Amino acid sequence: MPKISIITPCYFNGDNIPVTFPVLLENEKNFPVGTQIEYIFVDDGSKDNTFEQLKKVQKAYPDKVKVIKLSRNFGANNASYAGICNATGDCCVILSADLQDPPELIPQLYSHWQKGYKLVLAQKTNREDSFITKMFSNTYHNLVRKIILKNSPKGGFDLWLFDRSLRDEIVKMNEKNFHLPTLFMWLGPEYVSIPYTRRKREIGKSGWTFSKKLKTFIDSFVAFTYLPLRMISVMGITLGFLSIIYAISILINKFYSGVQVEGWSSLMIVLLFTSSFIMISLGIIGEYLYRTLDAARNRPNYVIDQKIDETLGSKNQ
Secondary structure, X not given: OOEEXXXXXXXXXXXXXXXXXXXXXXXXXXXXXXXXEEEEEEEOOOOOOHHHHHHHHHHHOOOOEEEEEEOOOOOHHHHHHHHHHOOOOOEEEEOOOOOOOOHHHHHHHHHHHHOOOOEEEEEEEEEXXXXXXXXXXXXXXXXXHHHXXXXXXXXXXXXXXXXXXXXXXXXXXXXXXXXXHHHHHHHOOOEEEEEEEEOOOOOOOOOOOHHHHHHHHHHHHHHHOOHHHHHHHHHHHHHHHHHHHHHHXXXXXXXXXXXXXXXXXXXXXXXXXXXXXXXXXXXXHHHHHHHHHHHHHOOOOOOEEEEEEOOOEEEEO
């Protein structure tokens, strides 16, 4: 029978693990008889008791649970990528540890995979969050659909299943500063999506801070489109055209109307506007240059501090 790897990145989820794993075990009855299930938990540098809880789970179910402890916090994308690199299933699922994405959907994703789909998404049609969170999330996903990948599902997705062939492609690419869901959409496979409402988090506090959200936003656009650079070029041409028009208007006023143009106010406005445009342009170019440098250095996306599974026992890397 096929084997499915369920990958769960964990960050300060010590209170979630004792609740989440029994739900996953209960959910096994919804899979076809004989389906092999591999659970891969990746502790992304948590400073609470997450790793201790994961070791208890692995000790109780050594034949089906792998635990990977990263040396520090590398971010949810890299933690998920670490799980992908260590997965052995014929298909894989990315699932958050806080149960906001219902594990009950995984058997439905799996059934579509059995029909031949290499990518199956749980599409967020709604979410039990605040109005501000919904607004920013919808704005982000709409921009992704319009600017980066028009085949992205409306509302985005945080829970998805993918075939081993896609897993191999992702590992082979070894991207830096990536957004994992967008990277899978970039591969371009035909997919099917299952709509659902994302739940409100009941246990613990989200580690998805504003700085991490901002990095994801920047990574999504810098890694998958040259539009910001193109916008700099367009703005430069536009400013050059406007400056010519402004210069012509000054000459006309001076030689034909006899009107002297006051220089201080207009000069300061032009100077401040141009300076701000230059600084923004340098910032955008810098984002691209940094990512080029990061790719050239070829540092690992993650460093494993400890790995625990049935074959290795406990092993420090």
